[in-house]
Amino acid sequence: MTNHVDIGLLRKYDRPGPRYTSYPTAPVWTEEFGEKEAREELLRSNNATPPRDLSLYFHIPFCESLCYFCGCSTIITRDKAKAEEYNDFLAREMGVIAPLTDKNRKVVQLHLGGGTPSSLTSSQTRKLFRNIDQHFTVDYKGGEISVEIDPRESSSDYLETLKSVGVNRISMGVQDFDPAVQTAVHRIQPLELTERVFRKCRELSFHSINIDLIYGLPFQTVEGFSKTLDQIVALSPDRIAVFNYAHVPWLKKHMVLIRESTLPPPDVKFALISLIGEKLGKAGYRFIGMDHFAKPDDELFRAQIDKTLYRNFQGYTTKKNADLLGMGVTAISMLNEAYWQNVKALPDYAARTLSGRIGAFRGFRLSKDDRMRREIISRIMCDLEIDRKNVLAPYGESFDDYFAREVGVLEEFVSDGLIEIAPDKILITSLGRIFLRNIAMVFDAYLKEAPKGPLFSRTL
Numbered sequence: 001m002t003n004h005v006d007i008g009l010l011r012k013y014d015r016p017g018p019r020y021t022s023y024p025t026a027p028v029w030t031e032e033f034g035e036k037e038a039r040e041e042l043l044r045s046n047n048a049t050p051p052r053d054l055s056l057y058f059h060i061p062f063c064e065s066l067c068y069f070c071g072c073s074t075i076i077t078r079d080k081a082k083a084e085e086y087n088d089f090l091a092r093e094m095g096v097i098a099p100l101t102d103k104n105r106k107v108v109q110l111h112l113g114g115g116t117p118s119s120l121t122s123s124q125t126r127k128l129f130r131n132i133d134q135h136f137t138v139d140y141k142g143g144e145i146s147v148e149i150d151p152r153e154s155s156s157d158y159l160e161t162l163k164s165v166g167v168n169r170i171s172m173g174v175q176d177f178d179p180a181v182q183t184a185v186h187r188i189q190p191l192e193l194t195e196r197v198f199r200k201c202r203e204l205s206f207h208s209i210n211i212d213l214i215y216g217l218p219f220q221t222v223e224g225f226s227k228t229l230d231q232i233v234a235l236s237p238d239r240i241a242v243f244n245y246a247h248v249p250w251l252k253k254h255m256v257l258i259r260e261s262t263l264p265p266p267d268v269k270f271a272l273i274s275l276i277g278e279k280l281g282k283a284g285y286r287f288i289g290m291d292h293f294a295k296p297d298d299e300l301f302r303a304q305i306d307k308t309l310y311r312n313f314q315g316y317t318t319k320k321n322a323d324l325l326g327m328g329v330t331a332i333s334m335l336n337e338a339y340w341q342n343v344k345a346l347p348d349y350a351a352r353t354l355s356g357r358i359g360a361f362r363g364f365r366l367s368k369d370d371r372m373r374r375e376i377i378s379r380i381m382c383d384l385e386i387d388r389k390n391v392l393a394p395y396g397e398s399f400d401d402y403f404a405r406e407v408g409v410l411e412e413f414v415s416d417g418l419i420e421i422a423p424d425k426i427l428i429t430s431l432g433r434i435f436l437r438n439i440a441m442v443f444d445a446y447l448k449e450a451p452k453g454p455l456f457s458r459t460l
């Protein structure tokens with residue numbers, strides 16, 4: 001990664017923009033797509049050629065306390081009875097969704113996210129997996145079975161339970177070990193506690209352990225974050241995701257608890273980005289896409305080399321050929337040709353599942369144009385290049401003809417040193433890697449129609 005950048009360039013490109021975990025992005029989805037459409041799309045997805053695998057996502061919304069930087073859908077509670085009841089709602093939802101999917105479709109990816117999945121007790125977690133097994137055919141041997149854990153709420157008994165039900169990947173949130181930052185974001189998680197949980201996970205031989213960090217948090221400094229990175233490298237996780245803090249108080253009201261004046265300015269953020277690339281690179285990690293790092297033998301890195309990396313709501317994945325079925329309040333489903341989201345309020349979700357209805361309240365059917373643009377945006381975010389000759393071959397279109405206008409717009413990025421245009425490829429430079437979202441935005445047809453900046457966080 002580049003170590004120097006002109007401050008004018010940072011200012012020029014630091015503007016609101018999507019993170020492109022989907023294209024079209026969620027603000028474009030409409031309520032004209034609801035239960036009926038979700039049901040039709042699920043049935044239709046069974047006929048895809050070649051057949052598509054399944055990826056399941058279960059949203060567990062409960063957290064014991066609120067982290068001020070949180071962008072997830074959470075419900076703050078310590079009442080475990082709520083989780084018990086919620087487990088039943090999930091079972092009901094599986095009872096509606098599973099009969100609409102072909103039983104021969106293998107689940108190659110299963111992920112529990114939140115909120116805090118570890119807010120389910122060990123016995124509640126066992127019950128959830130029993131319910132999943134009753135409804136779906138999970139490939140526990142070859143599949144990725146992962147859970148996001150909060151080290152502050154993960155007892156040894158709970159981790160042993162995860163191992164016993166077939167979980168093979170753990171992802172844990174750390175963000176930053178600096179006490180000043182932890183205090184400012186209302187998440188006190190000492191290094192010793194994280195180390196203890198990490199070691200227990202290693203002892204249990206989970207196939208892969210990921211740690212999430214965030215840069216751009218209040219009071220973050222290069223010195224403080226440098227120390228955090230050293231501490232993380234010493235733990236030696238298999239993957240590290242370093243997200244850019246999205247300060248969107250107009251969307252997430254609790255973020256007003258973070259004073260804007262305490263956030264690092266663009267030049268410090270850039271210094272943090274450079275530091276991350278440098279430290280993790282020296283420690284032997286390979287940079288994946290926009291914000292992930294993995295050891296060289298990790299399949300995420302191999303997928304980047306083989307150009308089979310893909311991006312969805314769970315971030316980067318190697319399972320491109322799987323339809324994602326999201327269950328739980330606010331959960332998102334992504335099929336090849338349609339997306340939808342479940343209702344956002346728990347009482348609505350409860351009412352829907354108890355009456356045997358699908359949770360979808362808004363969604364989107366993708367046109368051919370949408371799917372081609374999604375492909376281009378995915379290649380930018382995953383491969384850091386576009387193969388001009390072949391990228392649109394599966395759609396029977398020529399990239400140069402179809403996107404002639406967009407290629408013209410890219411000239412400005414060439415002048416700024418963010419991309420290079422070769423006869424057969426468009427290549428993103430190491431400087432351009434910092435601005436992947438800006439480059440992807442050129443291919444977003446909906447931003448032009450609705451330049452609603454405040455719907456998104458800033459790109460830098």
Ligand code: SF4
Pocket residue numbers: 062063065066067069070071072074114115116150173
């Ligand atoms: S534990 Fe995770 S999901 Fe819960 S409030 Fe904190 S960041 Fe958000």
